[in-house]
Amino acid sequence: MLAIDKNRPSPAWIAALRGQFPTETEIDRVLTRRMQRRSGPGYSPLPLDVLVSGVESLICSEVRDAFKVSDARWLSGGASKLQMAFTLSWNRPGVGPERTPMVLRMEPSESIVETSRLREFQLIKAFQGVVPVPPVFWCDANGEHLPYPALIYGFASGVTKPSASVSGVSGLGTHLPPELRKRLAPQFVDHLVKIHTFDFRRADLSAFEIPSVGSTQCAEWGINWWERVWEEDHDEDIPLMRLCAGWLRRNMPTLDRPVVVHADYRLGNFLFTEDDSRISAWLDWELGRVGDRHQDIAWTTSRAFGHLDEDGKTFLTCGLLPENRFLEAYEEASGLAVNPKTVHWYKVYNDYMMVTLLLATGYRIAHGGKTHQDVLVTWLMGIGYMLLDEMRTLIEEA
Amino acid sequence: MQMHPALQIQSMMKALTDVVLPAVDPANKLAQEQTRLVLGTLALMAQHLPLRFQFNCDELTRLLKLAGILRQVARGGPQTTVCVDKMALAATSAVGTLERGQAGPAVIEQAVRDMRAVTSQVVRSIYIDGDEAALKQVEGAVLTVSRDQLLRDRSWMLMQGWEPDPQAIPKIQDLLEARAA
Numbered sequence: 001m002l003a004i005d006k007n008r009p010s011p012a013w014i015a016a017l018r019g020q021f022p023t024e025t026e027i028d029r030v031l032t033r034r035m036q037r038r039s040g041p042g043y044s045p046l047p048l049d050v051l052v053s054g055v056e057s058l059i060c061s062e063v064r065d066a067f068k069v070s071d072a073r074w075l076s077g078g079a080s081k082l083q084m085a086f087t088l089s090w091n092r093p094g095v096g097p098e099r100t101p102m103v104l105r106m107e108p109s110e111s112i113v114e115t116s117r118l119r120e121f122q123l124i125k126a127f128q129g130v131v132p133v134p135p136v137f138w139c140d141a142n143g144e145h146l147p148y149p150a151l152i153y154g155f156a157s158g159v160t161k162p163s164a165s166v167s168g169v170s171g172l173g174t175h176l177p178p179e180l181r182k183r184l185a186p187q188f189v190d191h192l193v194k195i196h197t198f199d200f201r202r203a204d205l206s207a208f209e210i211p212s213v214g215s216t217q218c219a220e221w222g223i224n225w226w227e228r229v230w231e232e233d234h235d236e237d238i239p240l241m242r243l244c245a246g247w248l249r250r251n252m253p254t255l256d257r258p259v260v261v262h263a264d265y266r267l268g269n270f271l272f273t274e275d276d277s278r279i280s281a282w283l284d285w286e287l288g289r290v291g292d293r294h295q296d297i298a299w300t301t302s303r304a305f306g307h308l309d310e311d312g313k314t315f316l317t318c319g320l321l322p323e324n325r326f327l328e329a330y331e332e333a334s335g336l337a338v339n340p341k342t343v344h345w346y347k348v349y350n351d352y353m354m355v356t357l358l359l360a361t362g363y364r365i366a367h368g369g370k371t372h373q374d375v376l377v378t379w380l381m382g383i384g385y386m387l388l389d390e391m392r393t394l395i396e397e398a
Numbered sequence: 399m400q401m402h403p404a405l406q407i408q409s410m411m412k413a414l415t416d417v418v419l420p421a422v423d424p425a426n427k428l429a430q431e432q433t434r435l436v437l438g439t440l441a442l443m444a445q446h447l448p449l450r451f452q453f454n455c456d457e458l459t460r461l462l463k464l465a466g467i468l469r470q471v472a473r474g475g476p477q478t479t480v481c482v483d484k485m486a487l488a489a490t491s492a493v494g495t496l497e498r499g500q501a502g503p504a505v506i507e508q509a510v511r512d513m514r515a516v517t518s519q520v521v522r523s524i525y526i527d528g529d530e531a532a533l534k535q536v537e538g539a540v541l542t543v544s545r546d547q548l549l550r551d552r553s554w555m556l557m558q559g560w561e562p563d564p565q566a567i568p569k570i571q572d573l574l575e576a577r578a579a
């Protein structure tokens with residue numbers, strides 16, 4: 001067998017993986033695009049001027065009146081996309097002349113998580129008025145105006161952690177004081193319920209496919225997605241990852257009800273206003289799909305996103321509330337049952353996905369110099385081993 | 399050689415802390431975050447540097463143990479048989495590498511990579527055409543060996559601060575010394 005050069009993938013190898021791991025059409029499109037471009041140049045620093053020009057070009061294609069982009073500046077936060085804040089002075093439809101603070105969210109050359117800007121755009125738009133989300137304005141799905149695919153949304157006020165607190169990158173390791181937890185936890189549950197009970201069939205979600213009820217198609221699409229990425233990106237192989245892929249396929253749950261899954265529903269991905277402790281915006285919808293609610297429920301309870309209570313014994317889901325209380329509140333508010341066995345399966349699935357992103361894609365893109373923050377991507381690889389061990393424990397317990 | 403990487407890392411960290419970081423534009427959040435991440439990465443490297451060879455030898459020993467078990471229990475169709483045979487060859491080579499007292503760090507690291515690859519392919523093949531009884535034994539062996547290795551991997555990354563209960567993780571020096579003893 002010929003050695004495969006993953007940094008210069010051949011068309012035949014790309015085609016073979018697409019055939020081996022069928023998934024949703026839009027997911028296939030973005031994964032194929034990144035592999036076709038992988039042998040190209042890495043990420044080079046982009047001056048703000050270039051992004052401003054791209055933003056102006058995109059807005060010009062959508063807005064007829066005169067406008068002005070000003071106050072452009074870099075934002076940090078998040079591990080996957082470039083973000084630039086700016087102010088748009090324009091005649092906003094239905095509002096009139098306005099100076100609107102906005103954010104450009106753009107992919108680097110390759111991202112730690114390769115996703116579709118169109119899907120992210122459609123999801124945020126669908127949830128306007130359902131749960132707090134930033135207003136979303138325009139999408140450059142194929143990078144026709146900007147160097148890479150991007151979207152523009154309104155700047156939402158709020159913080160991801162108390163201003164005085166200390167946390168790790170991407171909001172991980174954030175500790176919230178007990179009083180704040182009491183205020184945020186009910187909203188955290190309520191918003192998840194609203195997402196899972198949302199009538200997605202009435203929204204424009206044309207970039208999504210709906211898995212069939214009463215089958216394992218939903219689970220299979222998910223495993224195919226991440227096993228494909230593991231094959232495309234990993235450097236050092238890991239026997240436990242091979243075991244996990246096999247275990248997931250042998251134990252796939254059937255889908256009882258398709259819902260919108262946020263897929264990154266956790267502390268660090270919502271903003272809240274500090275004066276009244278109100279969640280003001282849910283961010284990072286890029287991994288969202290129409291799928292199984294148990295995926296979100298399992299995700300929020302990951303060890304990576306929580307911490308121990310002050311008693312040193314009780315683990316708090318997303319640093320907000322104990323897992324049993326979280327599940328009780330969810331079931332009561334949604335009327336949807338939580339199947340512990342399916343949650344367990346999705347915990348393993350989520351760990352498989354996370355380890356793939358951290359240890360396989362993280363390595364591959366940093367090696368290729370593909371992002372604006374390779375040092376962050378490399379740093380985050382360190383979480384992978386804790387999650388691998390969590391995965392191992394979960395499989396042993398099953 | 400007087401110019402030792404430990405000294406070089408220490409000097410780079412001091413320059414970044416004393417000179418570069420204070421000069422980074424406070425409004426440039428990306429630059430602020432990345433400067434601190436470079437400092438953190440250098441600190442992690444300083445801790446890993448003197449232990450990396452020992453860590454890799456330790457892992458290779460564990461992978462060879464796993465390969466020995468898989469060779470005994472992995473039974474199945476043609477794909478499993480081919481993968482087990484390849485693993486056996488790689489294991490023979492890796493045992494020789496480990497036993498050669500003068501094998502350099504790069505050789506040991508390559509042996510670790512090779513053993514990870516071949517044992518992974520045996521596990522993959524067992525789900526394709528392995529015997530049902532063999533599958534259970536393979537799963538048991540991988541989970542057991544992974545537990546020991548992942549404890550070391552987590553300890554290796556302890557400084558980064560991800561662990562919710564860091565006190566529960568032994569220090570990497572202690573884990574590696576326990577093996578040596």
